[in-house]
Amino acid sequence: MMSKDILFVIDSILNEKGVARQLVFKTVEEALSSATIQRFEEKKVNIIVKMNRINGKYDTFRIWKVVKDEKYTKSSIEIPYAAAKKINTKFEINKHIEYKIENIKFCRLAIKIAKHIIVQKVRDSEQTEIIRIYSKKLGEIICGNIKKIIKEGIIIEFDDKNEGFLPRKQMIHGERFNINERIRALLLNIKPYSRKLKLILSRCCSKFIIELLKRESPEIIDELIEIKSVARDPGYKSKVAVKTKDYNIDTVGSCVGIRGSRTKFIYNELRNEHIDIILWDKNATKFVINALYPLDVxxxxxxxxxxxxxxxxxxxxxxKAIGKGGQNIKLTSExxxxxxxxxxxxxxxxxxxxxxxxxxxxxxxxxxxxxxxxxxxxxxxxxxxxxxxxxxxxxxxxxxxxxxxxxxxxxxxxxxxxxx
The missing domain is CATH 1.10.150.20 (5' to 3' exonuclease, C-terminal subdomain)
Known part of the structure; x- marks a missing residue:
């Protein structure tokens, strides 16, 4: 009956969470080990559980490290040479031996508790995997569909069914979205220690502009053009300074595109935010003049x-030099x-x-x-x-x-x- 109960718990988790079967079995074994340790008075005991993946039957083993008799310190995780010899003649000093012990008995209440522990462990494993995958995507643009709009922001579902959160303060002022609408945002941060794992997104950080330009300008991806700095007033105006070592390339023209086609896409994506592409110069006065172009200084x-x-x-x-509310000169200064x-x-x-x-x-x-x-x-x-x-x-x-x-x-x- 015990094996059937365990298999029932495993099947319910597999159906509910949709995770790998091997992962669930491993987690069940760890949960059973933890429960078994509770019956020992010793502070530290090594216990492992080995479960049959087909019928759900399992065996419990206590593990000791074999040490020389004179080095034995009465530790609960060590066994002296003389005692180890009585358990198993095939062993080596400083290696581990296993001793089969009685399986812990579970009641119905214990099964529920075990399931809770297992679900938590599976959830932790899921979060670890999400962190591993999305840590590689930090600072990149990811797409998804709007799943829910709440007071604090927007919940976005990605193509792999994971969810991201776009806070209001990371949205462009005045932009509005609808449920199921496709949206792009930059993965700004991962908060693994919050009550629920959060993938924090942003549409108003300067890095978002840089990543959008990379998508539109192959010369930036190929490192023929370098983005030196960005100043941004989200939803209104941005200035992007670029440079190149290849003097055969029209640096600004390559970023702007034919008839402004490349910046026009970004303009539409950012709800009519104007993008000024500026030629960077190591000479500070020339750089300032470039940043104010086409204004005559x-x-x-x-x-x-x-x-x-x-x-x-x-x-x-x-x-015109100052800009509305001092915006132009502020961005130029920045x-x-x-x-x-x-x-x-x-x-x-x-x-x-x-x-x-x-x-x-x-x-x-x-x-x-x-x-x-x-x-x-x-x-x-x-x-x-x-x-x-x-x-x-x-x-x-x-x-x-x-x-x-x-x-x-x-x-x-x-x-x-x-x-x-």
Whole structure:
């Protein structure tokens, strides 16, 4: 009767879970071993159960490691040489021997408990297998059908019947889906220790853009084109910086496709999110200009120490450079890694006039000379004092005598300020 009960439990699990028969038998053996160990008073006992896969009959064995008599420490998992010899004459030191013991007796309640343990172990085995399979797919795009829409997000069923979860915060703002609709998302994370194994998906991370571009541009897969960085405002706009070592390739054109065919697919997939493909450049100023294309940049003032740039544009181009809600300049700053500030040509003129008047007053010089200094980038007394004479000489309209006087006056003025 016991064998029939065990086979019944196994068959019900096979029908319910649809897992491999061998896996269930192995799990049943482990559950029976665990239950058998409970009847021993020793803290640690090695027990194995061997089950017949056809009729469900099983035998229980206790396992010991054979040690020399003088090294025996009365451990429950070791047996001395002399005692082992009485059980089985065919054994070796430091090897294991088996001794058949009485099978544990199960009542109906015990069968239910065993089934619960077995189901849990099968579930754990399933999760381990899912983790093994999907760990290889982390950072990749996977497809599935929407199974259920809940308040917290969307449950997606993949082609292998496993499920993924797309949280609301990982969805593109404003997008709507229907039950059974086909959807693409990036496998962002695996949470094996939650109450239920979760495959966390995302449609708004930057990696999703990269993987979509890879699908559309064989040159990226073949590593002819490299994606250097991505800045994204999900559902609105993204900037992607690309480069190539093969100068025969039209880097931006290859990613955009003929008449924008490749980025158009991504545009539709991301609910009309605009994609700007930008040519990366190791020269920071060129990279910033590329990132703002097709906007015309009049000039750039670079502050290396503070890692920021002031971008000068025409008055009519200011709002286009900033973008709605500052989006364009924010993404440009993010993708280039520089703090950026946009100003108009007229604003620069006004600022420069104030700087010219300030230098003219403090150094007691003509405003024309002060204007030459400001145009050269020398706006403050400290700069005039510490900039080498060799650099000053690049201002052709100022000779060395004037330079020395300017540096002397600037030093005296700073000294006065320090004393005050």
């Amino acid at each position: 009049i000039s750039l003032m670079v502050d290396v120490n503070n890692h920021n740039m002031e971008i000068v544009v025409k008055d009519q181009s200011y709002y 993708i280039t890694g520089w703090m950026l500030n946009v100003v108009t040509k007229n604003e620069v003129k006004k600022k420069n006039k104030k700087k010219v008047k300030n230098l003219s007053f403090k150094l007691e010089i003509d405003e024309k000379i002060a204007a030459l200094l400001v145009d050269f980038g020398l706006n403050y007394l400290e700069e005039i004092v510490y900039v080498p004479i060799e650099d000053f000489l690049k201002i052709k309209k100022i000779n060395i005598n004037v330079i020395q006087k300017l540096k002397s006056r600037a030093f005296d003025e700073l000294l006065k300020l320090a004393m005050n």
